[in-house]
Amino acid sequence: MKKRISILGSTGSIGTNTLDVLARHADAFEVFALSAHRQVDLMLEQCVSVKPSFAVMVDPQAAKALEEKIKHTGVPTRVLSGKEALDTIASHPDVDMVMAAIVGAAGLSSCLSAARAGKRLLLANKEALVVGAEVFTSTLKAHGATLLPIDSEHSAIFQSLPDDPSTWSANVAKIILTASGGPFRTLDPNRLKAVTVQEACAHPTWVMGRKISVDSATMMNKALEVIEAHYLFGVKPEQLKVVIHPQSVIHSMVEYVDASVVAQLGTPDMRVPIAYGLSWPKRIASGAKPIDFSSIAPMTFESFDDPLHQRRYPGLQLAWQVLNAPKGSTAVLNAANEIAVAAFLEERIRFDQIHALNVQTLSAFAPSVPQGLEDLLEIDRRARQVASEIIKTLH
DSSP states (O other), rough: EEEEEETTTTTTTHHHHHHHHHHHTTEEEEEEEEEESOOOHHHHHHHHHHHHHHHHHSSSHHHHHHHHHHHTTHHHHHHHEEEHHEEEEETTOOOSSSEEESSSSGGHHHHHHHHHHHHHEEOOOOOHHHHHHHHHHHHHHHHHHHEEESSSHHHHHHHHSSSSSGGGGHHEEEEEEEEOGGGGSEEEEEGGGGGOOHHTOOOSSOOOOHHHHHHHHHHHHHHHHHHHHHHHHOOOOEEEEEEEETOOOOOEEEEEESSHHHHHHEOOOTTTHHHHHTTTTOOOOOOOOOOOOOTTTOOOOOTTTTTHHHHOOOOGGHHHHHHOOOHHHHHHHHHHHHHHHHHHHHHHHHHHHHHHHHHHHHOOOOOOOOOOHHHHHHHHHHHHHHHHHHHHHHH
C-alpha cells in the first residue's frame, strides 16, 4: 500500500522539495494533507496537482479564499482553517508519516500531536526540539513515534551513526556540524551594524526562506542545530562541535572514540535528506545530482576559535549556554530570536542587535521547568513579551 503523508508547511522550500520527491515515487506515496499559512495561489496549484484529502490554511481569510477558488477546480479537497487543524492532519489515523516543515515555535503543537499519534515524523522544524526539548523527546518515546531528521546536518549525522542507537554513547566521541558561514564569513565585523535585510537574506549556498536566511547570517541557525543535535542523538553539550565549511559538500561528521571520522557528502540539495527520511531505512532517488569528484572545488575548513569569527557569530555560543542552563532556557532563546529576526526584517532593529536582544532576554527571564505543551507555550509567550519590551530600549 502507498504511504500517506501530511506535509505541514507545503508552500515553503522544504514542502515544495518534498512534493518534488514524492512526484518521482507516485507508486509508493500519496499526499493526504497539505498546510500553509496564507499562500493561497500556490496552495491551490498544489491541491490541483496532488489532490489531497485536506488542505489547511492557518489564516482564516486565506482558508475562505482557497475554499472559494477550489470549488471551480473539481478537486475534492476539503479546506480547514486554524492552528487546531494542523494537529488534526498531523495525527489523523489515515496518515502514516508527517513532514514537519513549519518554521518556528508555531510548529510545536502539530509535532507533538504527530508524536502522540505514533507517526513517523520527518522533522525539518528544528524549533520543535529546541522549544519542546525533554517534553518532546519523552512524548516520542512514550507513544512509539519515529523521529527522523530532515535538516541536512542532522540527516548527515544520522546517516553517519551506527544503525543501533544503543551503541552510540559507547562509540561516539564527538558530533561535528558543518556550517557554510553564510553571507558574512569574510565581512569585517565592524560592518555588521550596517548590514541590510537584502544582504542578510542572500545566502551563498542554500535557497531558504527569509527567517532561516537571517539565522544563517547570524549563525543562530547553527546554535539551534547544536541544541537539536543534543536532543536528537543524546550526546553531551561538550561533545558537540561546529566547523565552517564554505563549500557545503560535507554536511556533518561523526568522530568515533578510535579517532576515525565518518562523514556524509552530497550536493547542497534538500531533496537528498527528504528522500532519505521518506524511505528510511531504504533509499530512493531524490532527483539531486551526484557529486562530480573530478570537478569539485577544494574543500576548506575554518575554526570558530578565530577571534574574527567569534565577533561575526557571537550567537553560536548561546547554544552551549542554554543547554547548561535551567530547563526551558532553550525555549526562551528561540522565542527571543524569532522576535529579534522579525524586528530586523521589519527594519526596527539593526543586524547586530539581534544577538544583543537574545542575550538580554535570556538575562531578564528565568523560566519555570516545563511539564507539558501549555507550559512550553507560556514560556514562549512570556519570552516574546520580554523581548518585545527590550526592543523599545535598543538604540
